Amino acid sequence: MLKPLRKINISKVILTILPIITIIPVFIQCVNGLHIGGINTLINFILSAFQPSLDKNVIESSWIGLQITLCFAIISWVISITVGLVLAIFSSNSLNEIIGVPEIITNIIRRILTLPRATHELIWGLLFLQIFGLAPWIAIVAIVIPHSALIARVISDQIDKLDLKSLISLKYITPSKMQVLITALLPKLIPILATYGSYRLECAIRGATLLGIFGLGGIGTEMQLSILSLKFNEMWTSIWILFFAIYLFEKALKYLQNPRFYFQNIGIFSLIYLLFLVIALATSIFWLNVVGINLFAALNIHLFNISNSTNMLIAITSLPWFKLIFETILLMLLASGIAIGLPPILLMIFQARYSGKILSIFWIFCRLIPPPLTTILLLLCTNPSISVGALALGIQNMGVLGRLLKQNIDNQNTSYFDVIKSTGTNSQLAWLYGKMSHQSNSYLSYSLYRTDVILRETIAVGAVGGVGLGWQLRESLSSFAMEEVLLITATFISISLIGEMVSEKLQKRLLKKQGYDEVQI
Amino acid sequence: MSNLIEVKNVSLKSRTSTRIENINITINIGDHIALLGKSSAGKTTLLNIINGSLRPTTGEVILYGKDISECSNKTKQKIGSLWQDLRLVEELTVGQNINCGALGRRSVGWAIANLFGQIDYHECAQCLSAVGLSNNIINSNVEKLSSGEKKRVAIARLLRQECDLIVADEPLSNLDPTLITTILKILLGEQHDHSLSIAPTSIISLHRPELIDKFNRVIGLKEGNIVIDSDTKNASKIEISKLYC
Numbered sequence: 233m234l235k236p237l238r239k240i241n242i243s244k245v246i247l248t249i250l251p252i253i254t255i256i257p258v259f260i261q262c263v264n265g266l267h268i269g270g271i272n273t274l275i276n277f278i279l280s281a282f283q284p285s286l287d288k289n290v291i292e293s294s295w296i297g298l299q300i301t302l303c304f305a306i307i308s309w310v311i312s313i314t315v316g317l318v319l320a321i322f323s324s325n326s327l328n329e330i331i332g333v334p335e336i337i338t339n340i341i342r343r344i345l346t347l348p349r350a351t352h353e354l355i356w357g358l359l360f361l362q363i364f365g366l367a368p369w370i371a372i373v374a375i376v377i378p379h380s381a382l383i384a385r386v387i388s389d390q391i392d393k394l395d396l397k398s399l400i401s402l403k404y405i406t407p408s409k410m411q412v413l414i415t416a417l418l419p420k421l422i423p424i425l426a427t428y429g430s431y432r433l434e435c436a437i438r439g440a441t442l443l444g445i446f447g448l449g450g451i452g453t454e455m456q457l458s459i460l461s462l463k464f465n466e467m468w469t470s471i472w473i474l475f476f477a478i479y480l481f482e483k484a485l486k487y488l489q490n491p492r493f494y495f496q497n498i499g500i501f502s503l504i505y506l507l508f509l510v511i512a513l514a515t516s517i518f519w520l521n522v523v524g525i526n527l528f529a530a531l532n533i534h535l536f537n538i539s540n541s542t543n544m545l546i547a548i549t550s551l552p553w554f555k556l557i558f559e560t561i562l563l564m565l566l567a568s569g570i571a572i573g574l575p576p577i578l579l580m581i582f583q584a585r586y587s588g589k590i591l592s593i594f595w596i597f598c599r600l601i602p603p604p605l606t607t608i609l610l611l612l613c614t615n616p617s618i619s620v621g622a623l624a625l626g627i628q629n630m631g632v633l634g635r636l637l638k639q640n641i642d643n644q645n646t647s648y649f650d651v652i653k654s655t656g657t658n659s660q661l662a663w664l665y666g667k668m669s670h671q672s673n674s675y676l677s678y679s680l681y682r683t684d685v686i687l688r689e690t691i692a693v694g695a696v697g698g699v700g701l702g703w704q705l706r707e708s709l710s711s712f713a714m715e716e717v718l719l720i721t722a723t724f725i726s727i728s729l730i731g732e733m734v735s736e737k738l739q740k741r742l743l744k745k746q747g748y749d750e751v752q753i
Numbered sequence: 754m755s756n757l758i759e760v761k762n763v764s765l766k767s768r769t770s771t772r773i774e775n776i777n778i779t780i781n782i783g784d785h786i787a788l789l790g791k792s793s794a795g796k797t798t799l800l801n802i803i804n805g806s807l808r809p810t811t812g813e814v815i816l817y818g819k820d821i822s823e824c825s826n827k828t829k830q831k832i833g834s835l836w837q838d839l840r841l842v843e844e845l846t847v848g849q850n851i852n853c854g855a856l857g858r859r860s861v862g863w864a865i866a867n868l869f870g871q872i873d874y875h876e877c878a879q880c881l882s883a884v885g886l887s888n889n890i891i892n893s894n895v896e897k898l899s900s901g902e903k904k905r906v907a908i909a910r911l912l913r914q915e916c917d918l919i920v921a922d923e924p925l926s927n928l929d930p931t932l933i934t935t936i937l938k939i940l941l942g943e944q945h946d947h948s949l950s951i952a953p954t955s956i957i958s959l960h961r962p963e964l965i966d967k968f969n970r971v972i973g974l975k976e977g978n979i980v981i982d983s984d985t986k987n988a989s990k991i992e993i994s995k996l997y998c
Contacts, residue, residue, distance in 0.1 A: 408864075
């Protein structure tokens with residue numbers, strides 16, 4: 233008689249590291265594809281970091297590019313935070329009873345938001361470019377649409393996880409819903425806005441830089457022009473300027489994220505936050521005018537003929553769908569493996585205080601260079617392949633996950649680590665058992681969410697790296713085959729939605745949601 | 754004495770269990786009711802039905818002559834609840850939490866002003882001193898207080914609410930004996946500061962049968978049914994002890 237198979241039970245700490253095995257095929261393929269001069273190009277690029285161009289014109293154009301990118305990012309951030317917050321309140325399952333929104337409306341809003349959320353800002357940007365031509369507001373709208381939907385989703389999920397019993401109790405003291413929301417919800421929302429809201433600003437900066445690479449202006453355009461002309465030192469001028477800007481932003485936002493600051497006086501903090509948003513919006517619009525960008529220029533609409541059913545059928549049959557979808561998913565899996573598996577390993581190896589600081593700077597650099605540019609850079613050294621895109625995408629997302637993991641581990645109680653260390657265990661193992669094991673659940677859960685983001689970002693990397701749906705979208709857009717564009721977009725949205733669903737289910741398994749003992753009215 | 758609340762034939766059942774069954778109680782103005790019963794006898798369920806936070810599967814709760822589900826929020830706020838888990842807004846200060854009790858009588862503008870710090874300081878200080886806490890903590894964050902202090906802040910919020918009926922779920926649990934006497938005196942209106950409006954009526958669940966002398970009525974629940982409902986003077990100690998068997 234056959235023995236029943238034993239259930240394999242892999243520890244969650246190992247699961248955080250295991251995805252790194254994807255780096256093996258990526259590495260082999262990239263090394264195999266290395267062409268003559270490739271390594272020299274890479275060395276040149278790295279050395280240029282220490283010799284950025286100090287030419288007055290280069291610095292000036294990078295500086296103007298940075299101002300444009302920051303203005304685009306700030307405007308889209310303010311709008312998406314505002315829109316996202318309102319949508320979050322109306323789409324929260326816990327709040328619908330309190331604010332009196334019928335459940336059906338909540339569900340409809342949640343469902344509608346999945347579409348803009350699943351569509352990457354680059355798709356919006358490229359589509360608007362085709363329809364309206366080059367206009368500065370396209371970058372803003374392209375960021376606002378997916379970011380608002382994403383913010384709405386994340387904040388409404390956070391609200392649903394909150395203990396809202398104090399909110400329910402106030403409902404029995406006052407008939408005014410507004411009073412209940414202001415008094416009991418706002419103080420709970422402030423920490424979310426202070427932390428997640430500020431993180432979204434960084435995402436908006438990344439989004440604006442990325443759109444610049446695809447011709448929408450700003451420092452992204454500057455970087456792309458420099459890399460295409462192999463002027464790495466000029467590119468590094470832009471990178472350093474962007475690095476210092478992001479570093480300063482991070483420092484300023486860290487102050488805003490300090491609980492001591494916002495819990496000291498919730499009212500004053502809310503007012504400061506509101507004023508900050510209004511002033512940031514007004515200043516950015518004004519500043520764009522100063523650098524010669526007119527946001528309110530007249531619209532030029534180019535309508536396309538979309539389409540009769542025969543053209544649609546041709547589009548369906550002419551494209552290699554299986555290959556495109558397979559490449560996209562494989563790109564996501566390989567990039568996710570690198571992004572998830574490397575940060576714990578690096579943090580485990582480099583534990584000393586100074587190496588921790590170096591790692592923090594390294595994470596910033598990883599996040600700083602948009603994946604399409606890393607892809608172009610890698611393509612100067614090696615042959616085009618899925619691995620090139622995966623490496624580029626993996627590096628940037630590793631920066632995001634690495635920063636988060638380091639932050640959480642730094643804020644963690646060290647007593648468990650000390651106990652294990654006191655048994656004579658070496659630092660690396662003590663770190664794994666005493667620190668990482670307490671973070672593995674939340675790290676895996678966030679990694680699953682990140683995988684979902686990586687899937688959406690494959691469109692940008694694919695467009696440059698010649699793989700998957702991203703590449704095909706770019707091809708079809710340049711040949712004005714709008715039926716193909718429609719079909720590719722729909723396919724990509726469907727894949728993103730399925731990815732989101734799978735990631736959500738796995739996340740739920742990892743983090744059991746806390747529920748109330750009884751359903752109260 | 755006139756009726757404040759009537760609980761008529763109230764039951765709460767789920768597919769698998771019965772929480773309370775066919776409960777009939779009339780609470781008159783001036784009643785101070787001790788609600789006794791062992792854990793999971795249905796005390797919290799009954800209190801939540803009385804304060805309107807749970808809807809019974811059958812029966813009705815009449816507040817001031819009207820079904821509670823049809824009462825305006827203005828009427829419902831005449832019932833002040835002291836929840837077992839207190840439900841303070843942990844992110845706010847003591848003073849801001851106490852002021853939450855007055856939200857029903859104030860405007861949205863006042864609610865916003867409350868978030869900015871000291872507002873109606875005198876009234877908050879009065880409520881704090883009524884519960885035996887120092888004014889020094891008025892600007893402290895609630896999350897930094899001990900559980901006994903939090904409980905008293907929740908009672909101070911109740912005092913600020915100026916309600917007609919106090920519905921308190923185990924307010925005396927985890928407190929030292931001195932604090933028990935103080936809190937009971939406040940809830941029963943015995944420690945009376947004349948400038949504060951203290952509810953003349955209360956229903957309080959507790960696990961301390963020796964304290965029922967402080968009340969004028971006792972209700973005993975066993976497995977979701979009322980088994981005792983009498984004046985404290987007439988309540989049989991044997992029957993009360995049977996509640997815990």
